[in-house]
Amino acid sequence: MKLKLDKTLSLVAIGVVSALQGVQAAPVYEIKNIEDFDLNGTIESTRNGYGMFVNGNNESVGVSKGKKKLSVSDDDDDGVIDIEDGIAPEEQIIYSIDLPIVANNFTFTSDENGASGAWIPTFESVFGTTPPKDSDPDVPETINSIDAYYYGISTAGVKVGAYTAPEQTVEYTGSNEDQEYWYYREFEERGFVKLADGTEVPLLPPITEYYSEDEDVTVTVGGMSIAAAINEHNVVAGYASTELSSTSIDRIESCITGETYPIDICVQREQYPNSSGYRNIVYQTRAYVWDVDNAQGIELPLGLESESETVFTAQGLGINVDGIVAGRSHVYRNGNTDKLAYDAAYWKKDSDGDYQYHWIPMKDDQRYSIAYDINDNGILVGSYNQYLDGYPRDKFFYFDTNNPDEGFVTPHDFFETISDRASRPKDINNLNQVVGYIEVTADKEKPRVKAGFLFDKDKDEFSDLNTLLTCGSKGYEQDAEGEWVRNRVEVEDGSGDTLSYESEIRIVEANSIGEDGTIVGTAFIRKPSYQFDSDGNLIIGDNGLPLFEIDGNGDPVTAFIPRMVVLQPSSTGEACPVEENDNSGNGNYERKGAASLGALLLLPLLWLRRRVKR
Template sequence: MSHKMFNYKKSTMALALLAAFHGQAAEKQWTAYEIVNIDDMYSVANSQLPLTRNGYGGDINNQEAVIGIAQGRNNTNTSDDDDNSGLIGEVDDAIFPEVTALTPNVTRPFQGNNFGFELEESDAWKAIHNAIAGQVAPNDEDASATKDVFYFGLHADKDIRVGRVSGTQTKVADPTPSEDDDDPNFYYRDFEARGFVKAGSNDEFLLAPSDDTAFYTSEVEGATQVEVGGFSVASAIATSSDNGSERVVGYVSTELSKNSKDNIDSCWNSFNDAETPDPIEVCIQNLQNGSSINYQLRPAVWTVDTTSSTATLDKTLALPFTPDDDDSNIYSALGLGINSQGVVIGESNQRNNDNNLMSYTWAQVWMPDGTIISPTDLDFDGLRGSTATAINDNGIAVGSVARYIGGYQRTKFWTYDVNSGEKYFTEPRDFNAGNETDLASIAKDINDAGLVVGNIEVDVQKQLPRRRNAFVYDYSADKAGDTGAFTNLNELLTCESRGYQQDDNGGFDSNGQKWSKFKITDNDTFAQPITYEADFVVVEANSINDNGEIVGTALVELPRVLVDSSGKVVTEEVTDPNTGETVTKVVIETDATGKPITDQLPRPVVLRPSSDGQSCQIPLDNDTSTQEPNERSGASLPLWLMALLPVAWLRRRRK
């Protein structure tokens, strides 16, 4: 028996015996947490890639490697005619307008909008760009022509990462350019998505789909074989290895759909009919951009050898039903997680007990012996799909189900022991231990100790969008009968990690200590001195390792730069108080009283159990400790809606 398994079994048994002997539930005692990159929450220059707008914490392993995704670009155009790029580059801790991501178009270079990074603790938690498959950094001079990179997972005990990257861009001349065309070229890519494995700092390789989906030969007269790309994604990597090899799970294209073949045939017909045709690759790229090339997708398990940079596709996993031979529907089944026993979890299309194809996709468990478990009660009225997102080495899977509660569609997180023989998953209680709440929740990860992390709504108004906070749930304690097994992660933070400092001018906490909000003062960076309160909240927890360390995303309050009517950043010439020289600086937007206007932006956050601190006793403004969160009175929601890490939908996004 492994050490991890022994500890898990022992703690579960002890808790169960405690509940049995005492005849009543024990109260779960939570460890306090501290944000270890707290300095970068106040000054986010390090925690975010230069010139990008949003940062999301993605995954953390047992060696404390941390990865994330940066998304979106800052619009740093100024209202001056002079080149202020150097000036703008020195401004990190403010909110700039966002550059609108360009829709892919064959007449211009592809502009990537997603960048993988890691946070280096040894370098003050600085965000380091990872150039997967040659992707250039967002602040590179050639960043206008780049790729999209998404990190999805880390090996628990090794420096091995997996994810997805878009293809290399090729430029070809337009055979019939117009006279006023400044860029008489076309642009196309070899593929839209490839799973990748990256081991260490240099070793990386792609996970190719089958040649049957990567290439297509049309039956149209004169047609030759063309590359359409196929599709593959690496979602997760198993926590143990066999004979020096690793197992990676994801999904892969297994067949090009009939409609896609017809669309490519139409490209060849147009090519044959045109007097001076555009390259056939350009027509195919147009189909890709318009989502007119689609594939059958199935879960895939690869064995990868990082010493030789090779990958072998061991198997593709089946749907939970067998389509008829003449069935032309496109079915998707996605592998999203795998444990050391080779159990794969994810989601797929589903047929009900009457063999009718159901709407939405549904959670699935693929056992190593080929058995497929569908843990959702498909006869339960009002369900709108489910998914399984993670599984630990003890066989406990987590996921979410969408269903109607009180007339509104909500998601609720669930847990399921794949070895239990139970038919369906269980939805644990959240803030109200006695009754179900209608607060939507999503489970993202589970460690081997049974700690589950995710996010949950914290407002009870039904008609408005609701804010979300990170949560942590103790599966083992709940099974042992303990109360308080679910909590808002923000309630576990130390006061310092909530942005407070001990100050006689502040208010009292429940222990009689005085605290006030930490204030940030900047007299040098901007055209005017500014002071504002440090304010942030952890809105999602996306990963937890076996040490209990958590990576997620916090919404951080930052001052907003002033823009003119054309959307350009306003600058002003001011006198430097230190040198007496006239310098140009960015202007911060202020209210009628001269106070800087602030907004929220997502930033990656790393949390560790505190060795000597205690959880802050100052109530949250959405005090979930009362089991039911307080109602919110018409507060605006400027940016938090976009703050949740897009990993879940990015894994599912396909052309």
């Protein structure tokens, strides 16, 4: 069930799955961080959690996003309430030189033998970050201004990721009344390594400053670097800025000569994204490797040679034990300068020990591609983007770097031909097992529901992880007759009424798989939604509890929130036999309604600044 794409893709309209998981050959999985049908999947006082990577010792790292502390609407109570369950409006991150910088991303660890319990997320400070639970809006020094991310951890416990500089201030001289400071930081993204003993090592990019010859002034611009992956020899793969673009230099020169803002504040303003998401200061970016033991960095070659001032980019995202780096780079396909693409690539040392760039050949109708990871067998996984049935879709592929002439292979997923279900791999272990996510509904015009997948390359077996779970891991329990029914959660709201809703857990992304089959990723868990006033404050009842949103039947309105999830093969359980035809992505994979599931599609699948490796 696979097709090499040196043949023409031919798709048919697919309405039903042919023989989905016809025989249960894949392992049965249990969710290990579940307690009373709830997920211990984020750190205290945060809403969302994401599992990023698991190493050979079943130690994992993750990222929490979104603080839960919200002001209450009761005029007699100027405190805060910590919503332990439920959906709250996402706190907007406002990029402004006129406002204090407030972090919204926090690093955590979680492991099978954790001091607080198995797989309990535990906040871990990076470069002085503070726990979100300790933030007090009335005590500015407790508010964390450093955003931090973990992307990987080696078996030796060495972690890699990225962080931002802390907030700094400049005395305000503008026209806003009551404003005391302008706010800025020295850099927006910097890769780092955290050793097992707690030592933190920043990975500096080649450019952190700009010198103006005309004005004889040196300006801190910060640059950018990301540590995305680490292997067992303490070699880190990632990417870093190497020089400023010409237009960025013009912007900085204007900051130096301008009179509206101090130089540092002007530079910060130009580095923040505008309303369209673009930044005025950009860099040439190249794939990089760093040797942790001697702190040396090596720039990897770009996929093309050019003396133009065009901004080109290359990124290292995964690395194996031999130091082969997987990622992507701008390239002129087949040397044709009319066919610039941003394509999957890998970098491998030659006989002289120098890294050489290798393109993974794509066809003209494949718009772009990316490689996320590579295992110690040399099997690389990635995805390409192509119009399928009239819509641009990502499709998962694998590629054997030891036999590059064979080309890449696009596995079939749930069907007898390559479907138009978008899919992306995120990790591959040394047993050639791949995890990632795939779309499991067939809407053409609407966003599609996603599910985590497990693909066994050697068996050519593709599975929706939700079909491999035990019933208890999906939110079911057995009734008095032994039938599996969804667990009902009872909650009291601000009116004093006791309301109930059904438990539901769905795996929406698998980010990493260990050699023993342990998987970490992201699951959605169903929670009730709260009522907020026009100012965005919780509406509190007379009993001091917040009021839930109620539907026409008097039941609480629910939605899905993302939480870190840990899966391990079950030695005793069986895959849940309950057939689900309720738009869950299981059963016949045909959507059946339930508009609330649109929330599944809003999962911020954690960007491309990520990848982690042993």
